[in-house]
Amino acid sequence: MTKDSGELTGGVHASPVATVFVAMAAALGGFLFGYDTSVINGTVDALEETFGISSVALGFVVSSALIGCAFGAWFAGALANKVGRTRVMMVAATMFFISSFGSALATGPLDLVAWRVLGGLAVGAASVIAPAYIAEIAPANIRGRLGSLQQMAIVIGIFAALLVNYVIAQAAGGANEAVPWGGTAWRWMFAAESIPAFLYFVMALQIPESPRYLVSKNKFRQAKKVLAKYVGGDVDAKVDSIRESLHSETPPRFADIRGSRLGLMPIVWIGILLSVFQQFVGINVIFYYSNTLWQAVGFSESDSFLTSVITSVTNVVATIIAIALIDKVGRKILLLTGSVIMALSLGTMSYIFSTAPVVNGDPNLGDTAGPIALIAANVFVVGFAFSWGPIVWVLLGEMFPNRIRASALAVAAAAQWASNWLITTTFPELVTISLGLAYGLYAAFAVLSFLFVLRYVPETKGVELEAMEQLESEAERRRSKRLTEKG
Numbered sequence: 001m002t003k004d005s006g007e008l009t010g011g012v013h014a015s016p017v018a019t020v021f022v023a024m025a026a027a028l029g030g031f032l033f034g035y036d037t038s039v040i041n042g043t044v045d046a047l048e049e050t051f052g053i054s055s056v057a058l059g060f061v062v063s064s065a066l067i068g069c070a071f072g073a074w075f076a077g078a079l080a081n082k083v084g085r086t087r088v089m090m091v092a093a094t095m096f097f098i099s100s101f102g103s104a105l106a107t108g109p110l111d112l113v114a115w116r117v118l119g120g121l122a123v124g125a126a127s128v129i130a131p132a133y134i135a136e137i138a139p140a141n142i143r144g145r146l147g148s149l150q151q152m153a154i155v156i157g158i159f160a161a162l163l164v165n166y167v168i169a170q171a172a173g174g175a176n177e178a179v180p181w182g183g184t185a186w187r188w189m190f191a192a193e194s195i196p197a198f199l200y201f202v203m204a205l206q207i208p209e210s211p212r213y214l215v216s217k218n219k220f221r222q223a224k225k226v227l228a229k230y231v232g233g234d235v236d237a238k239v240d241s242i243r244e245s246l247h248s249e250t251p252p253r254f255a256d257i258r259g260s261r262l263g264l265m266p267i268v269w270i271g272i273l274l275s276v277f278q279q280f281v282g283i284n285v286i287f288y289y290s291n292t293l294w295q296a297v298g299f300s301e302s303d304s305f306l307t308s309v310i311t312s313v314t315n316v317v318a319t320i321i322a323i324a325l326i327d328k329v330g331r332k333i334l335l336l337t338g339s340v341i342m343a344l345s346l347g348t349m350s351y352i353f354s355t356a357p358v359v360n361g362d363p364n365l366g367d368t369a370g371p372i373a374l375i376a377a378n379v380f381v382v383g384f385a386f387s388w389g390p391i392v393w394v395l396l397g398e399m400f401p402n403r404i405r406a407s408a409l410a411v412a413a414a415a416q417w418a419s420n421w422l423i424t425t426t427f428p429e430l431v432t433i434s435l436g437l438a439y440g441l442y443a444a445f446a447v448l449s450f451l452f453v454l455r456y457v458p459e460t461k462g463v464e465l466e467a468m469e470q471l472e473s474e475a476e477r478r479r480s481k482r483l484t485e486k487g
Helices: 016-051 055-083 085-104 109-137 140-172 185-191 194-206 211-216 220-230 235-246 266-280 283-296 301-329 331-355 366-398 402-433 435-456 465-486
Strands: none
Touching: 016 055, 016 085, 016 109, 016 140, 016 185, 016 194, 016 220, 055 085, 055 109, 055 211, 055 402, 085 109, 085 185, 085 194, 109 140, 109 211, 109 366, 109 402, 140 185, 140 301, 140 366, 211 220, 211 235, 220 235, 235 402, 266 283, 266 366, 266 402, 266 435, 283 366, 283 402, 301 331, 301 366, 331 366, 331 435, 366 402, 402 435
16 A cells, blocks of 8 residues: 555445535536537527528537537546546636637637637536546445436526526517627627636535545545545445556556457447437437527517527426436436437427428428427427436446546547537538428437447446446446357
């Protein structure tokens, strides 16, 4: 043992309140994640009018933050392994703060893209650090519920962005109108993000470093103190178990995720595909373009803003359901159920938009089809919010072995943001072809997501983080056996 090994009596009882507090503090990054990616919703039409840009350019402006997200996620794992989880949170908070003011003061689409990319870097980093940190500091029996706080924070961030957008737009009489206190409404929509960004930085200063990171740096006494306060149990045994799971005296490296199959370990590919399917069902089309979408089918601007807020509330309520169920029924059954609901609701939307008459280039849904489409959209949000929304983040935070967690999560999150960018960028062009085609594609991916989970995704309910490697080894043996039998 090193000079920091220390001794701490085992069998201690953790403080549940303290554990929930640090999980909520880390999840505040998820709030900014949701806010930053959704605030653009209320500004889309105003940006198009202010800067006079085409639909292709508009799609790029909307999705530009996602480029930063992918890079932020990719590098966050290596940075977190080097300097720690909490320091990365502080860096992300600073970038959120700067990006909010830069976006608010943008003079054209190019500099707006630059500020949005900076904010995206922060979102990408937060999307990796929050689930990893929460999983590493949470007891196994409540890890799913605490991990779901990340998604709860995301959906509350989405709700907050849409609500702030709605209030500001109402005060100004439109997103491109002047507010009573001075300035254009859409600029204040961006600037409002600076407040939660500042709070995130302050909260990151208050929480302890991850015990798994501390052990990786041979800071055993500090790790034991954190485990004693937030996890409990036999902390000496936990530290020994963490040390064994790290396998090596050298710090975790990005190269640790390499494997024989297409260059990566099988469990990393499962994480990547979970991330891809989470985005390919088209959930962010609802949150990025819903105002524009509902106006296109006959809703007024005010009603479109209000409809988006209602959809966001639905998202929050369904996420609460996930938090209540995840540690009781498990991760896998929720994912499968969500895939079925999403496939049916997206299929319904595809049918309605495909069969609606087109008036002046836009589908005219009418008094019957319009409400059905709105209900189907909200059912889709419910299906996603109690399953693929929170569960994917929980799985990404817990399914990887200790040594590769940050690096593997970084790769999976980068894949998620790349997929998000692809869906967001292509949607405006798909709309010019057919909304029915767009939702039909998303419905097909929902069906594929069901088959993928059924075959490949492991159940991690109640499994200690240090036992994840054994779980993956058993899954790998089963996969090898199936391949041998087929051969």
